[in-house]
Amino acid sequence: MKLPTKVRYSLRLLIEIKNSEKMLTLSEISKLTKISENYLKQLAAVLEKKGILKGKKGPNGGYVIVNDKVSLMDLIEIFSGGVQLAPCIDxxxxxxxxxxxxxxGTWLKLNTQISELFKSITLKDF
Structure with missing residues (x-):
């Protein structure tokens, strides 16, 4: 199982913002993560709409996290609809x-366990 790029990159975006002592612009985050600024802009727009990030324009602008309780599972649900190891989970x-x-039965059990693990990993863990 491989997490979608949007999930992995949105997590990296959030980790950089969380661990910064100042607000970061997408340009700065792009340099730190080697993720294109345009791609980060798309991710940030979704995260802002979901109430996870808040952007501020201007010379001292950048992004700040407004919900640090966001879990890896939240990002998976936002960007890929959830965990589904096999079609029959649905x-x-x-x-x-x-x-x-x-x-x-095994697929259902594994799906539940993996989902619970992803729910237990929050931004605070990074």
């Missing part, structure tokens, strides 16, 4: 083996 998925599949 109740709407139609499979003729759904009632007899011996693997589905």
């Amino acid at each position: 109740e709407q998925y139609k499979c003729e083996l759904i009632n007899s599949c011996r693997a589905r």
Whole structure:
């Protein structure tokens, strides 16, 4: 399982802001993370809309975190809709083996455990 780029990069964006002693601009974050400024702008817009970041324009502008309780799971849900190890995790998925599949129970259990782990990892951990 590989976390989507948007999740990984948004986490890196937040970590840089969290660990800075001053507000950081996207240009500064881009230099620190080697992520393009345009891509960071897209991520920051989503995070700001979700109430995680707050941007300030002007000479002393930049970004500040307004919700440091954000979890890795929150970012996964925002940028990819959640964890789904197998299609049959979704109740709407139609499979003729759904009632007899011996693997589905394991997929459900793993999916729950991984989701709980991701919920336990917050920005405070970085």
